[in-house]
Structures are given as C-alpha cells and as structure tokens.
Amino acid sequence: xxxxxxxxxxxxxxxxxxxxxxxxxxxxxxxxxxxxxxxxxxxxxxxxxxxxxxxxxxxxxxxxxxxxxxxxxxxxxxxxxxxxxxxxxxxxxxxxxxxxxxxxxxxxxxxxxxxxxxxxxxxxxxxxxxxxxxxxxxxxxxxxxxxxxxxxxxxxxxxxxxxxxxxxxxxxxxxxxxxxxxxxxxxxxxxxxxxxxxxxxxxxxxxxxxxxxxxxxxxxxxxxxxxxxxxxxxxxxxxxxxxxxxxxxxxxxxxxxxxxxxxxxxxxxxxxxxxxxxxxxxxxxxxxxxxxxxxxxxxxxxxxxxxxxxxxxxxxxxxxxxxxxxxxxxxxxxxxxxxxxxxxxxxxxxxxxxxxxxxxxxxxxxxxxxxxxxxxxxxxxxxxxxxxxxxxxxxxxxxxxxxxxxxxxxxxxxxxxxxxxxxxxxxxxxxxxxxxxxxxxxxxxxxxxxxxxx
Amino acid sequence: xxxxxxxxxxxxxxxxxxxxxxxxxxxxxxxxxxxxxxxxxxxxxxxxxxxxxxxxxxxxxxxxxxxxxxxxxxxxxxxxxxxxxxxxxxxxxxxxxxxxxxxxxxxxxxxxxxxxxxxxxxxxxxxxxxxxxxxxxxxxxxxxxxxxxxxxxxxxxxxxxxxxxxxxxxxxxxxxxxxxx
Numbered sequence: 157x158x159x160x161x162x163x164x165x166x167x168x169x170x171x172x173x174x175x176x177x178x179x180x181x182x183x184x185x186x187x188x189x190x191x192x193x194x195x196x197x198x199x200x201x202x203x204x205x206x207x208x209x210x211x212x213x214x215x216x217x218x219x220x221x222x223x224x225x226x227x228x229x230x231x232x233x234x235x236x237x238x239x240x241x242x243x244x245x246x247x248x249x250x251x252x253x254x255x256x257x258x259x260x261x262x263x264x265x266x267x268x269x270x271x272x273x274x275x276x277x278x279x280x281x282x283x284x285x286x287x288x289x290x291x292x293x294x295x296x297x298x299x300x301x302x303x304x305x306x307x308x309x310x311x312x313x314x315x316x317x318x319x320x321x322x323x324x325x326x327x328x329x330x331x332x333x334x335x336x337x338x339x340x341x342x343x344x345x346x347x348x349x350x351x352x353x354x355x356x357x358x359x360x361x362x363x364x365x366x367x368x369x370x371x372x373x374x375x376x377x378x379x380x381x382x383x384x385x386x387x388x389x390x391x392x393x394x395x396x397x398x399x400x401x402x403x404x405x406x407x408x409x410x411x412x413x414x415x416x417x418x419x420x421x422x423x424x425x426x427x428x429x430x431x432x433x434x435x436x437x438x439x440x441x442x443x444x445x446x447x448x449x450x451x452x453x454x455x456x457x458x459x460x461x462x463x464x465x466x467x468x469x470x471x472x473x474x475x476x477x478x479x480x481x482x483x484x485x486x487x488x489x490x491x492x493x494x495x496x497x498x499x500x501x502x503x504x505x506x507x508x509x510x511x512x513x514x515x516x517x518x519x520x521x522x523x524x525x526x527x528x529x530x531x532x533x534x535x536x537x538x539x540x541x542x543x544x545x546x547x548x549x550x551x552x553x554x555x556x557x558x559x560x561x562x563x564x565x566x567x568x569x570x571x572x573x574x575x576x577x578x579x580x581x582x583x584x585x586x587x588x589x590x591x592x593x594x595x596x597x598x599x600x601x602x603x604x605x606x607x608x609x610x
Numbered sequence: 611x612x613x614x615x616x617x618x619x620x621x622x623x624x625x626x627x628x629x630x631x632x633x634x635x636x637x638x639x640x641x642x643x644x645x646x647x648x649x650x651x652x653x654x655x656x657x658x659x660x661x662x663x664x665x666x667x668x669x670x671x672x673x674x675x676x677x678x679x680x681x682x683x684x685x686x687x688x689x690x691x692x693x694x695x696x697x698x699x700x701x702x703x704x705x706x707x708x709x710x711x712x713x714x715x716x717x718x719x720x721x722x723x724x725x726x727x728x729x730x731x732x733x734x735x736x737x738x739x740x741x742x743x744x745x746x747x748x749x750x751x752x753x754x755x756x757x758x759x760x761x762x763x764x765x766x767x768x769x770x771x772x773x774x775x776x777x778x779x780x781x782x783x784x785x786x787x788x789x790x791x
Contacts (some may be wrong), residue, residue, distance in 0.1 A: 383737075424741065441734070469738040471738050472734045492735060516735075556729060559732065
C-alpha cells in the first residue's frame with residue numbers, strides 16, 4: 157500500500173511539473189486530486205527521436221496524461237524503466253518489463269521525412285506474452301507456419317506535421333485505450349464551456365477547447381450572460397442561450413464558420429437547449445405560457461410541440477439515446493427530482509428518489525445510467541443512478557457541483573464545481589474513483605459540455 | 611396688536627400654501643421641496659415701513675408625507691429573498707407599494723423586473739427560480755393596480771451575481787429581484 161502511494165506521489169509530482177511547463181498559455185490545467193490504486197500499470201516509453209538535436213515533441217507525455225486521466229491506467233515513472241526502446245525489435249529483455257507489473261508497454265519512434273513532415277511509428281507490446289514466446293511466436297496461417305508476433309497488440313505508423321503532434325498523441329491514446337479496454341477512447345474530443353471574467357468589458361465568453369483544456373478558442377464574447385452550450389450530434393454546431401438582447405434567446409452557431417442564427421425568442425425563458433440524437437430536433441424550456449415547461453422544436457420547420465404542462469418548474473430536458481424520451485427536472489412532487497417523459501404517449505414517470513433533491517440529469521451514452529446533481533444535507537454533489545435497477549452512488553466530494561456532462565464513451569464526467577471561491581471544471585471517472593480538477597488562472601469556468609466523437 | 615396681525619398674515623399664507631399644494635399635479639414630479647418653502651417677505655397690505663413678517667414651516671399633509679416617503683423608498687430598487695424561496699418578505703411590502711403607487715399614477719411608465727438567485731442549484735433551475743421571483747414581484751405590483759402591460763420579467767438566474775464568493779453573506783445579497791425603469 158505504501159509503495160503504491162509513493163508511486164502515485166512520484167507520478168503526480170512529475171506530471172504536474174511537466175504540465176505546468178506545457179500549459180503556460182492555457183487557461184485550463186489538470187491537477188489530479190485523487191488517484192486510484194486499482195488503475196492498471198502501463199509503461200509509456202519516451203518516443204525515440206531518430207534525427208539530429210532535440211526531439212521535436214514529447215508524445216509520451218501527452219499519452220501518459222490522457223491514460224492517467226481516464227482513471228483506467230496508471231503510467232509508471234519513466235525512471236523505473238529498464239531501457240528506452242523505440243520499437244519491439246529493440247526490446248532485449250521482456251522479463252525485465254514484465255517484472256514491473258505493467259500490463260502493456262508503448263514504444264515509438266519519430267523521424268524527419270522531409271521539410272515539415274514527420275514519420276511517427278508506435279507499437280503496443282504485451283511484455284508477459286513476449287517473455288513467454290521470446291518475441292518469436294509462430295502460428296499457422298493458411299496452412300503455413302509464420303511469425304505471428306502476437307505479443308505486439310497494436311502497431312501503426314503515420315506521417316504528421318508539427319501542428320498535428322498534439323492531436324496525433326490523443327489519437328495514439330485512443331488506440332491504446334481501445335486495444336486494452338475494448339471501449340472506444342474519447343481523447344480526441346472537445347469541450348464547450350462558458351468562461352466569465354468580470355474584470356473584462358465583455359465578461360461572458362463561449363469557449364471550445366480540446367477535452368484536456370488545450371487549444372482554447374473563443375467562439376463568442378458578450379457583455380451579457382451566455383449559458384447552456386449543447387453540441388449537435390455531428391459535433392460541428394453548438395446551441396446556447398445568449399442574453400445579448402436583454403433577455404434569454406437560443407442561438408445556433410457553427411464552430412468552424414462562426415455562422416450563427418437565432419433559434420427562439422419567445423416571451424419569458426428560452427433555455428436549456430438539448431440537441432436530439434438524430435440532430436433534427438431541439439428540446440428546450442419555454443415559459444411563454446406561464447410556468448417553465450419542456451418543449452421539442454423541429455429545427456427545420458421551427459414547429460414546437462409542448463411535451464410537459466405543469467404549473468411548477470420543469471427544466472433541464474435531456475434525450476435518451478434512442479431519441480424516444482426525455483429526462484427532465486421537475487418540482488411537481490415538491491422538491492426538484494428527475495422525471496422521464498415518453499415523447500409519444502407523454503406519460504411521465506419519476507426516476508430519482510435519493511437525497512433531498514436531484515437536478516441536471518444526463519443519460520449515459522449506453523442508456524443504462526443517469527448522472528445527476530444530487531442535493532443531500534444542503535450539499536450538491538454529482539451522483540450516478542443505474543437504470544433500471546436504481547442503484548445510486550455519489551461520485552464527488554467537491555463543493556457546489558453542477559452541470560455534469562458525460563464523455564461520448566461514457567468513461568468520464570466533466571462538471572462545474574467551486575474551488576477557493578471560484579467556479580472551475582473538474583473530471584471524475586464514471587466509477588467515482590479518479591478525480592481531477594481543471595483550475596482556471598482567473599475568472600470563472602462553468603457549464604461544460606463534452607462533444608460527441610469527432 | 612402686532613402679534614394679532616402677524617397671526618392673520620400667517621393664516622392667509624398657510625391657506626394659500628395648502629391650496630397650491632392641492633392644485634399641483636400629483637403626477638410626474640412628486641418632489642415637494644419647492645411648494646413648501648416660505649421665507650421672510652415684505653407685506654403689501656399698506657402698512658408703513660419698518661415691520662417685517664415671518665412665517666412658520668408649513669405643515670405637510672399626510673398625502674405629501676406619504677409621497678415624500680415613497681419617493682425616498684423608490685430610490686431603493688432591490689428586494690431580497692430567502693433561500694429557494696420566491697415569496698415577497700413583509701419587510702419589502704412598503705417598498706413595493708411605493709413603486710406600485712408610482713407606476714399606477716404613470717401608466718405609460720414600464721418596468722423590467724430582473725430575477726436573480728444565488729449560485730446554489732443548477733444554472734437552469736436557477737433561471738426558473740429567478741423567473742418565479744420576478745413573477746412573484748410582478749403579481750404583487752399587479753395586485754396594487756399596476757397594469758400587466760407595464761411589467762416585463764427577465765430572469766438572469768445565477769449569472770449576474772451582485773456579490774462574489776460562496777459565503778452566506780454573498781448568497782443573501784444575490785437572491786434578489788431588481789426593478790429597472
């Protein structure tokens with residue numbers, strides 16, 4: 157146990173040191189608040205640079221950070237490694253790697269092709285299998301005995317430019333993650349969020365960045381509040397609420413062309429847009445008839461259909477993956493709880509019962525879980541309820557947690573929380589065992605929305 | 611003798627002052643600082659020189675007192691709410707009555723009631739709660755005779771805090787409705 161803790165500490169220190177160098181220009185920076193000792197050890201060997209002078213990029217650093225953040229892997233300290241091979245052929249002693257207890261080792265090489273093009277080659281190796289076969293396993297293929305190299309789990313090569321290094325690192329992380337877990341990786345995704353700095357003339361910003369906070373882009377600056385970004389299923393457009401005309405209105409914006417259009421401007425609340433899984437409809441909250449109710453708009457025709465009708469608050473619609481029903485928050489039973497409405501029959505059923513109140517429900521991509529903001533004893537935490545058995549688990553221990561959004565592979569939740577009196581973003585793995593904070597340098601960061609697979 | 615004359619003059623002045631006050635339009639400018647001011651002045655009733663008359667501070671009518679107090683109250687545009695509540699607290703009854711009095715006397719004037727919340731709870735829920743606070747104030751004003759057409763409610767939820775930070779003190783300042791003319 158002690159060894160595990162020391163190991164974690166070493167990795168944590170080296171990781172934060174590495175990250176603090178790399179993120180000088182970035183608003184977001186990952187700080188791991190809690191590791192988990194059940195994460196699987198993995199060796200990410202520094203990629204070997206086959207050219208002159210300094211290596212052009214530290215691929216291993218990005219990949220280690222990705223794998224660590226997923227909560228599923230625990231990349232070992234590079235100082236512990238028995239060598240730094242760049243390819244499987246250079247691994248002299250599989251047993252030495254197997255003794256480290258690593259499930260897999262990632263090795264890679266980078267060489268300059270011409271001008272600004274680099275060849276990046278990598279292999280994911282099972283050292284235990286390599287130890288058994290000596291790296292020379294043979295298998296019958298079409299009746300002939302051939303070298304199978306079955307200890308090499310994955311091996312790929314690509315030509316990339318320097319401005320693609322970071323993106324390609326995330327791509328490698330995706331390949332490693334899928335090879336070892338059987339699930340698609342979500343490292344090549346983005347988040348949209350609202351950034352507020354009251355010291356600025358236009359305090360409200362709609363932002364997009366890589367999922368890890370890098371490559372931040374401002375999509376919109378406004379003197380009035382911006383809220384509730386929601387991704388289109390193709391990942392190229394955002395719906396959000398803007399108060400630029402003194403009252404809430406829902407806008408759509410293309411994140412690449414900056415093209416933008418107003419979707420709704422009804423009297424009262426125009427809020428909480430949520431794009432349907434097929435991209436043709438928008439669920440939203442309107443209060444034009446009095447109390448806030450859930451509506452679904454056909455985006456092409458702008459026709460709206462009223463889904464709920466209750467004199468108390470209904471808000472926060474979210475689509476189930478099949479597009480046939482919505483979860484939403486309602487006060488119809490007294491305190492706010494999550495309900496589910498069938499879009500055909502309009503039948504409403506209460507879903508949550510744990511704690512004083514549950515809000516901000518988000519259905520997981522497999523449809524088998526519901527992530528909520530759970531209020532208990534006046535504390536707001538992110539919780540997860542399994543469907544249909546109803547098992548409930550509180551996942552976070554931070555303060556004033558809200559706005560959960562789930563990665564498209566269902567592995568992680570990004571949410572807004574309060575740290576040192578400021579709103580920041582935080583990550584928690586779906587099982588609650590791994591937690592990280594993404595502090596901002598100044599201002600408040602909130603309302604994160606995780607993109608679909610891009 | 612001289613005292614008697616003085617009192618007579620005073621009585622005349624007071625009645626003129628009161629008449630003037632009654633005649634003045636109750637609408638628009640409720641400021642009564644000019645109508646009540648009286649100072650020393652020469653008499654013009656043919657008395658020989660050498661005398662001066664003085665006057666007392668004019669007494670305000672109850673209506674004038676009320677208007678003055680309302681004008682003062684209307685300097686205040688914010689009322690505060692309890693956590694997760696949208697009921698208007700009794701301590702703000704007079705403040706809202708002052709605004710309602712002004713609005714019903716001036717039916718062409720409109721007001722935007724902004725609803726705000728503290729940071730607790732989700733942003734979307736707080737938009738709804740802020741609107742409920744705004745509506746609660748709007749209903750209060752309508753019950754005092756303000757026209758629906760004079761009132762617009764806009765909820766900003768937790769997006770425009772008056773006080774920063776996560777203390778009970780900051781929260782209590784942020785749970786508010788603001789009347790914006």
